[in-house]
Amino acid sequence: MxxxxxVVLSGDHTTGPLHLxxxxxxxxxxxxxxxxxxxxxxxxxxxxxxxxxxxHHKVAANVVEVALDYLAVxxxxxxxxxxxxxxxxxxxxxxxxxxxxxxxxxxxRNPTIKEEIRLRGFERDMPAGFLVYPVSQAADIxxxxxxxxxxxxxQLPMIEQTNELVRSFNASVGADxxxxxxxxxxxxxxxxxxDGKAKMSKSLGNAIALAASPDEIRAAVxxxxxxxxxxxxxxxxTVEGNxxxxxxxxxxxxxxxxxxxxxxxxxxxxxxxxxKRELEDRLQSLMAPIRERRARFGDDRxxxxxxxxxxxxxxxxxxxxxxxxxxxxxxxxxxx
Amino acid sequence: MxxxxxVVLSGDHTTGPLHLxxxxxxxxxxxxxxxxxxxxxxxxxxxxxxxxxxxHHKVAANVVEVALDYLAVxxxxxxxxxxxxxxxxxxxxxxxxxxxxxxxxxxxRNPTIKEEIRLRGFERDMPAGFLVYPVSQAADIxxxxxxxxxxxxxQLPMIEQTNELVRSFNASVGADxxxxxxxxxxxxxxxxxxDGKAKMSKSLGNAIALAASPDEIRAAVxxxxxxxxxxxxxxxxTVEGNxxxxxxxxxxxxxxxxxxxxxxxxxxxxxxxxxKRELEDRLQSLMAPIRERRARFGDDRxxxxxxxxxxxxxxxxxxxxxxxxxxxxxxxxxxx
Numbered sequence: 095m096x097x098x099x100x101v102v103l104s105g106d107h108t109t110g111p112l113h114l115x116x117x118x119x120x121x122x123x124x125x126x127x128x129x130x131x132x133x134x135x136x137x138x139x140x141x142x143x144x145x146x147x148x149x150h151h152k153v154a155a156n157v158v159e160v161a162l163d164y165l166a167v168x169x170x171x172x173x174x175x176x177x178x179x180x181x182x183x184x185x186x187x188x189x190x191x192x193x194x195x196x197x198x199x200x201x202x203r204n205p206t207i208k209e210e211i212r213l214r215g216f217e218r219d220m221p222a223g224f225l226v227y228p229v230s231q232a233a234d235i236x237x238x239x240x241x242x243x244x245x246x247x248x249q250l251p252m253i254e255q256t257n258e259l260v261r262s263f264n265a266s267v268g269a270d271x272x273x274x275x276x277x278x279x280x281x282x283x284x285x286x287x288x289d290g291k292a293k294m295s296k297s298l299g300n301a302i303a304l305a306a307s308p309d310e311i312r313a314a315v316x317x318x319x320x321x322x323x324x325x326x327x328x329x330x331x332t333v334e335g336n337x338x339x340x341x342x343x344x345x346x347x348x349x350x351x352x353x354x355x356x357x358x359x360x361x362x363x364x365x366x367x368x369x370k371r372e373l374e375d376r377l378q379s380l381m382a383p384i385r386e387r388r389a390r391f392g393d394d395r396x397x398x399x400x401x402x403x404x405x406x407x408x409x410x411x412x413x414x415x416x417x418x419x420x421x422x423x424x425x426x427x428x429x430x
Numbered sequence: 431m432x433x434x435x436x437v438v439l440s441g442d443h444t445t446g447p448l449h450l451x452x453x454x455x456x457x458x459x460x461x462x463x464x465x466x467x468x469x470x471x472x473x474x475x476x477x478x479x480x481x482x483x484x485x486h487h488k489v490a491a492n493v494v495e496v497a498l499d500y501l502a503v504x505x506x507x508x509x510x511x512x513x514x515x516x517x518x519x520x521x522x523x524x525x526x527x528x529x530x531x532x533x534x535x536x537x538x539r540n541p542t543i544k545e546e547i548r549l550r551g552f553e554r555d556m557p558a559g560f561l562v563y564p565v566s567q568a569a570d571i572x573x574x575x576x577x578x579x580x581x582x583x584x585q586l587p588m589i590e591q592t593n594e595l596v597r598s599f600n601a602s603v604g605a606d607x608x609x610x611x612x613x614x615x616x617x618x619x620x621x622x623x624x625d626g627k628a629k630m631s632k633s634l635g636n637a638i639a640l641a642a643s644p645d646e647i648r649a650a651v652x653x654x655x656x657x658x659x660x661x662x663x664x665x666x667x668t669v670e671g672n673x674x675x676x677x678x679x680x681x682x683x684x685x686x687x688x689x690x691x692x693x694x695x696x697x698x699x700x701x702x703x704x705x706k707r708e709l710e711d712r713l714q715s716l717m718a719p720i721r722e723r724r725a726r727f728g729d730d731r732x733x734x735x736x737x738x739x740x741x742x743x744x745x746x747x748x749x750x751x752x753x754x755x756x757x758x759x760x761x762x763x764x765x766x
Contacts, residue, residue, distance in 0.1 A: 147530040154761030183519035190522045193559035194483040223529035403765045425490030429739045
């Protein structure tokens with residue numbers, strides 16, 4: 095009997111082009127995963143709208159930008175199914191049905207949502223779409239029949255919420271219609287921002303975009319936060335919290351070389367400028383082919399849209415099959 | 431220039447067959463209205479599920495029952511468009527988009543929702559689907575481009591909420607894509623329950639179903655609450671709060687006869703039994719043709735389903751045209 099292939103769902107809000115933090119945290123792993131799993135990548139424009147009402151032009155425009163980032167890093171549309179969320183009505187329908195199985199207070203207790211509410215200063219004035227966003231996410235996961243969802247630690251409550259909804263739905267119809275999923279926890283530490291802040295983010299202005307030019311890469315590396323107490327080359331420097339070393343850890347495949355640099359820096363005698371030049375070289379050679387591929391794909395946007403339409407069609411077939419089963423189980427397939 | 435025809439949307443939750451309260455309060459008016467307006471009648475199975483999770487079989491089974499009630503009272507599918515809500519994915523999609531334009535606290539302040547929450551004892555533990563139910567209603571109204579919505583006084587906040595969403599959406603895209611609606615307030619007083627309670631309701635056991643048999647009608651009239659102080663025929667009786675007279679007001683077209691009976695009852699000398707026999711005659715002759723038509727249509731459920739499929743298809747075309755305009759305005763029509 096063939097072992098069923100894992101179905102992996104991940105994706106991105108389409109609020110801006112992706113950056114090196116995305117590359118280190120998820121894109122690199124997705125490129126590898128697409129050879130071993132049935133991978134669905136969701137361009138989550140609808141979910142992006144839940145906290146971007148009024149900024150729909152930005153959300154819409156970035157669908158193609160994020161798709162270009164995917165293609166640029168090596169996501170292969172023949173191996174991964176890239177789906178545009180807003181073009182799959184079945185996701186909205188499933189969300190509506192699942193929303194009846196969770197209470198408002200349960201959603202408000204979701205630690206991920208609580209944290210996001212805090213970050214956005216929403217308090218009780220959050221958009222309704224934002225409150226039900228975990229339900230929409232559960233609909234995505236279950237519609238595509240995903241069994242594995244790569245997440246960070248902070249997203250574990252979302253997986254829990256999804257599986258609660260799966261169990262609740264299956265119990266209510268007395269059949270295993272929806273499938274539970276497992277979290278695939280990333281072992282990669284989060285890439286810090288250029289300024290040393292915990293998270294690299296375009297809106298914080300501390301990111302290096304995947305499409306960054308050689309000059310932008312150079313300027314970004316030069317601006318990196320290092321060890322503020324490391325004032326003279328011959329003095330010992332601190333590696334922990336030093337952004338340059340976080341980048342070496344993330345992007346230098348020669349780990350021996352990274353250890354060498356760390357030892358030298360700690361001992362003293364390795365200046366920030368020299369260190370940064372070496373990192374810049376590493377990043378320039380990592381990012382040049384990404385930038386070139388991105389520019390090449392970007393020259394033919396019609397082809398990108400056609401690729402997206404095809405992936406979306408494929409994704410929709412699966413979502414429609416799930417929704418069909420859900421509606422039959424609920425007795426809502428009157429005309430079938 | 432031709433005056434644009436009014437588009438009227440009304441409908442029912444499919445939680446049970448309809449009763450005389452529905453007939454007096456809305457069905458009769460709809461039968462008249464279908465000759466003068468473009469009338470859409472929504473079998474709201476999705477909305478019924480928002481407070482009937484786990485009772486999906488009941489909700490699904492009653493789609494055909496309510497459709498039979500419509501046909502029985504004289505709704506003509508050639509004049510009215512009867513649409514099954516769950517079969518119009520565009521309604522779910524529009525709901526998701528509108529949900530981003532209203533805050534949780536605004537929804538909680540909706541007086542209709544507040545009252546419904548109180549009635550159901552939901553408090554903070556209401557299903558998320560129930561909280562966003564006014565948004566789903568706004569999606570229904572706007573998707574079908576309804577300009578007029580018949581409501582009771584207690585439903586006015588729903589219309590207000592809908593128009594708020596319309597204005598908010600149109601402002602956010604800078605174009606008049608969605609259309610505001612006006613409430614059509616009913617002048618018909620609400621038919622009380624057999625027991626004298628303000629509302630006739632199947633779940634309260636104080637209703638006469640439209641499909642009631644002659645025996646059920648007889649028993650129902652006999653059980654009607656009258657004037658508890660009217661113990662002897664020759665004593666004066668009270669007309670106010672007397673369910674029998676509420677029914678005469680609702681269903682006796684000869685208003686002179688009703689006035690005669692009221693005067694006689696108030697003066698004394700008119701016994702409850704005699705009065706009820708006359709009401710029973712009136713109801714039997716009103717309901718016999720309804721029951722017969724209902725039975726005839728019920729003999730061919732396949733034909734009813736095919737009629738519903740056709741109405742739903744027609745309704746879907748209009749909803750799809752609205753959703754198309756909405757998505758274009760948001761920039762979400764990537765593949766169009």
